[in-house]
Every structure is written in structure tokens, then in C-alpha cells.
Amino acid sequence: MSELQSLPEKTVERLSEYRRTLLRCQKQGITHIFSHVLAGIHGLTAVQVRRDLMLIGFSSDTKKGYDVSVLANFISDILDSEAPMNIGVIGMGHLGQAITKYFNGKGLKLKIVASFDVDNQKVGSVIDDIPCYSMEEFTDRVEELDINIVILSCPSSKAEQTVLPIVNAGIKGVLNFTSKPLNFPLGIVVENYDITTLLEKVAYFVKEQEES
Amino acid sequence: MSELQSLPEKTVERLSEYRRTLLRCQKQGITHIFSHVLAGIHGLTAVQVRRDLMLIGFSSDTKKGYDVSVLANFISDILDSEAPMNIGVIGMGHLGQAITKYFNGKGLKLKIVASFDVDNQKVGSVIDDIPCYSMEEFTDRVEELDINIVILSCPSSKAEQTVLPIVNAGIKGVLNFTSKPLNFPLGIVVENYDITTLLEKVAYFVKEQEES
Numbered sequence: 001m002s003e004l005q006s007l008p009e010k011t012v013e014r015l016s017e018y019r020r021t022l023l024r025c026q027k028q029g030i031t032h033i034f035s036h037v038l039a040g041i042h043g044l045t046a047v048q049v050r051r052d053l054m055l056i057g058f059s060s061d062t063k064k065g066y067d068v069s070v071l072a073n074f075i076s077d078i079l080d081s082e083a084p085m086n087i088g089v090i091g092m093g094h095l096g097q098a099i100t101k102y103f104n105g106k107g108l109k110l111k112i113v114a115s116f117d118v119d120n121q122k123v124g125s126v127i128d129d130i131p132c133y134s135m136e137e138f139t140d141r142v143e144e145l146d147i148n149i150v151i152l153s154c155p156s157s158k159a160e161q162t163v164l165p166i167v168n169a170g171i172k173g174v175l176n177f178t179s180k181p182l183n184f185p186l187g188i189v190v191e192n193y194d195i196t197t198l199l200e201k202v203a204y205f206v207k208e209q210e211e212s
Numbered sequence: 213m214s215e216l217q218s219l220p221e222k223t224v225e226r227l228s229e230y231r232r233t234l235l236r237c238q239k240q241g242i243t244h245i246f247s248h249v250l251a252g253i254h255g256l257t258a259v260q261v262r263r264d265l266m267l268i269g270f271s272s273d274t275k276k277g278y279d280v281s282v283l284a285n286f287i288s289d290i291l292d293s294e295a296p297m298n299i300g301v302i303g304m305g306h307l308g309q310a311i312t313k314y315f316n317g318k319g320l321k322l323k324i325v326a327s328f329d330v331d332n333q334k335v336g337s338v339i340d341d342i343p344c345y346s347m348e349e350f351t352d353r354v355e356e357l358d359i360n361i362v363i364l365s366c367p368s369s370k371a372e373q374t375v376l377p378i379v380n381a382g383i384k385g386v387l388n389f390t391s392k393p394l395n396f397p398l399g400i401v402v403e404n405y406d407i408t409t410l411l412e413k414v415a416y417f418v419k420e421q422e423e424s
Contacts, residue, residue, distance in 0.1 A: 006420045009413065016412040017404075020391060042393050043402070079412055081419040087411070094313060098306035098365075099407060102391075108408070110415055149414055153310075173418040175410055179232060179314075181254050189417040190255070191410060192229075195311060196320070198387055198405055199299070200228040200291055201221065202361055203322055205401040206385040207293040208218045 007078075011052050015075050017042055018049070022072040034065035080109040088147040089115040090162055091154030092122050092132055095177060099151055100128045113145045118158075135165065142169040149173040156180045219290075223264050227287050229254055230261070234284040246277035292321040300359040301327040302374055303366030304334050304344055307389060311363055312340045325357045330370075347377065354381040361385040368392045 007015070021041050025033055035053075036046040053059070056078050058071065087103075089096045092115045103112050115132045117123055123134045133141050141147070150171050152162060159180040166174060166184070173189040176182050181192050219227070233253050237245055247265075248258040265271070268290050270283065299315075301308045304327045315324050327344045329335055335346045345353050353359070362383050364374060371392040378386060378396070385401040388394050393404050 006417065006424075012413045012416050013409050016409040017393060017406065020406070020408065021393070040395070043395055043404075079416050081415065081422075085415050085418070094306045094310035098310055101306060102407060103411075108412075110411055148418060149411070151411070172421070173414040175414050181229060181233070183252070183255055187421065189414055189421060191414050192255075193405075193410055194229065194232070195314060196232065197225050197228040198403060199315075199322055199361070199363070200320075201224045202385040202387050202401055202403050203293065203297050204224050204291050205218065206297070206360060209384070209399065209401060210293075 007055060011055055012079070014042070014044070014048075014052050015056065015079060018052070019072055019075045019079070022068050022075070025068045026072065031068055032062070032064040032066065033068055033071075037065070076109075084109045084111050085149055086111055086113045086145055086147045087149045087151060088113065088138075088142065088145070089130070089151045089153060090117075090135070090138075091115075091152065091158075092117045092119075092127055093153065093155070096151070096153040097127060099153060100130050104128055104130075110149070112151075113147060114141055116141075117154075135162075138165045139169045142171065147171065149175065152176045152178055152182075154178065219267060223267055224291070226254070226256070226260075226264050227268070227291060230264070231284055231287045231291070234280050234287070237280045238284065243280055244274070244276040244278065245280055245283075249277070288321075296321045296323050297361055298323055298325045298357055298359045299361045299363060300325065300350075300354065300357070301342070301363045301365060302329075302347070302350075303327075303364065303370070304329045304331075304339055305365065305367070308363070308365040309339060311365060312342050316340055316342075322361070324363075325359060326353055328353075329366075347374075350377045351381045354383065359383065361387065364388045364390055364394075366390065 018038060035049045039046045039049045058074050087110055089100055089112055096115060100112055112130055115130050116135050116138055117132055118135050122132045125132050150166060152159060152174060156178040159178040159182060163182055174184060176190060176192045179194045179196055182190060184190050230250060247261045251258045251261045270286050299322055301312055301324055308327060312324055324342055327342050328347050328350055329344055330347050334344045337344050362378060364371060364386060368390040371390040371394060375394055386396060388402060388404045391406045391408055394402060396402050
């Protein structure tokens, strides 16, 4: 893939979604799927689906549609790194636990291997099969467990305190669910996903629709 | 605002984020902010910020930068509907509770007024100040409480069962956190936000960065 440029963010998101649908199809014994069916499931046009697949160089459309397994594997080759990436969760409140529970046993290439918290009740325990460590051990555990990515699900008021430990530990990617936008040095991939923003966006388009 | 077209999704997201930063500034007694400072907080260029504000028709840049309160109010006029929008949460597991806790007391125009679950232990109780009702009461409660938007935080396997009740009850917007993409009839705004997608996206760009 080294000759290809990085894909647009939205394409990456859709590829991830297509793959999940393809894997679900596989489980149900569906071997082929037409682009317009795949599109329909995701509320997209068939043209959009075909364009996304063209971007990654996939072109084996048959009379029966796409071969589900072939396409799923093709997308995996694009999205996944060769080695599994290990993930740490910072903040094991409701959100941290929801995320951990959600990922457990999904058999993805992405694996939550540790969580971190400042609450003494949680530190040292195992929550949803994931050991919870103290934030003081963060750097050591990141190295020991080869953690590349962290999910930030701590209270927003604590978010800024995590930046330095994250940078120091050599973390490469951050998925930030707090309402505090965080800046990291170049070279660290950050996605800020604030739930308030998502909800305000839905509300805005609901309002627009009512007014039109 | 009726003369303006709907704003691009990404602009709406950023406006929501700017506003949150502006409100935080207000609390700290900061009265003015330069576009490049606002940009820096959000990891954007000043040009991007100015373009977003131009799109909504805001142009009162002073020598001291933007007036924080004036800009916050201006954005609110764009994003918010006149009446508060009431929200229901379907599924009060960890994710539902994380979301509810997160929103409580934030003083937004968006208000979580009810939650729904199928678990008899939860139904009839009050969780984080929000009453939890049975899914069987969904239509009645939506009408009674004037709920416009639902947050879907139930298990993905149950997501599809919620579509019909949501449509029947006249819900206008859905924020779907399950991993099942859902299709609703035209006229209902849907945002599918699957955490797996977000994480796979971060992982992809981490991989790209390592390879480049």
C-alpha cells in the first residue's frame, strides 16, 4: 500500500463500516453482495460505494456482486496493520467500561489490553477481563504491554493532565471522548469526539428540517 | 436564518466546539479571543475558523479579537432551536449512563428527560435524576414529554427492534451508538456513530504515519 496516499478520513470511516457489514453477511452465509445493497445498508449511493472501493483499488465486481470474503479481506489489508495494535483505556468510569465491554471478544485486530484510573477502588482490579492500573504506572505499562493507542474516557476536567504522560510514553494515537479538545505534538494522531458535538449536530439538522 | 442553506456537517461540528470553548473562556473571565487562538485550541488554521464564521455571517472581528459573549450567542442563534429539545436515551447500560451523567447539569438547550430500557431492575427507577421507563411505554412517554431526539445506546443486537417504535412515535433525530447502521425514512435525521469505526480510523492513520 505504500504507493497509495493516505485515504480521506471519511473513506476510512466508511471502509470500516463496510467491513463490519461484510463480516455480518459472512456469518449469515451470504457470499455475494451488490454495491447498491451495500450502499442501501449504509444509507449511501451505489456510486459512493464504488468510488470508495475504486480508491483502494478493488475492482472485482462480478455478475453476482462483490465476493463478500474477498472484499472483507481486501479492506482488512488496507485498514489493519500487520501486528495487532494494543489499546489502553484511560478512565474506567461508565464510558470506559462501556467501551471495554463493547470491544471485548469482538476479535478485532485492535485489542484493549489495559485500563488506567486514579480511583483506588478500581486500581488493581480486573474489570471486564481487563486489568486496571494506576495512572502512575502508565509509562511502564505502555512499554511492557506495547500499547500504541489510548482511549481517553476520563472526566473532561482531568483530560489535560493526561497529555504529558501520553506524549512521554510514546503513544501514537489518541481517541479523545472528553469535551476538552487536546493538542498533541505532530506525529500523534488525535481524534476528538465529543458526544455533545454529535448531539448538537443532530439537533441542528432536525431544526433545519423543521424550518424548511 | 431561513435564507441560509443548511451548513456543512463539519462546520456544524466545529461551531459546536467553538461555542464550548467560548463558554469556557467566559467562565474564566476572558472577554476577547483572536481567531488564531481559537484555531490553536482546536488544532485548526485561523483561516478555517474565519471561513466557518463567515459562513454563518459573523464578521465583527475587533482589534482585540472576537468578543467572546457576542460570538457565543451568535453561534447559539444558529445552532439552537428556540424551544429546548428534549431527548430520550434508549438503553441504560454503561454507555447510556455515561451519556446521561455527562449531559446532566450542563445547562444546554438539549435536555435528557427520559430513559428507556427492557431491564425490569431499571424500569421504574430514577438513574442520575432521569426516570427510566419501559420500552413498552415509549410512544406514550415521547408524546407526553415532547421528546424530539433519541440516543440509541442499547446492545447492537437490539438496535433494529427500536426502528419501528422510533418512527411510530414521531422522533425527528437519532444518534445511533450501536454498531448496527440503521435506516430511517426520509425526514428523520440519523447519525450513526460506531465507536469501532472511530478507533479503526485512528489505528489506520497511526499505521500510515508509521509507514511513511
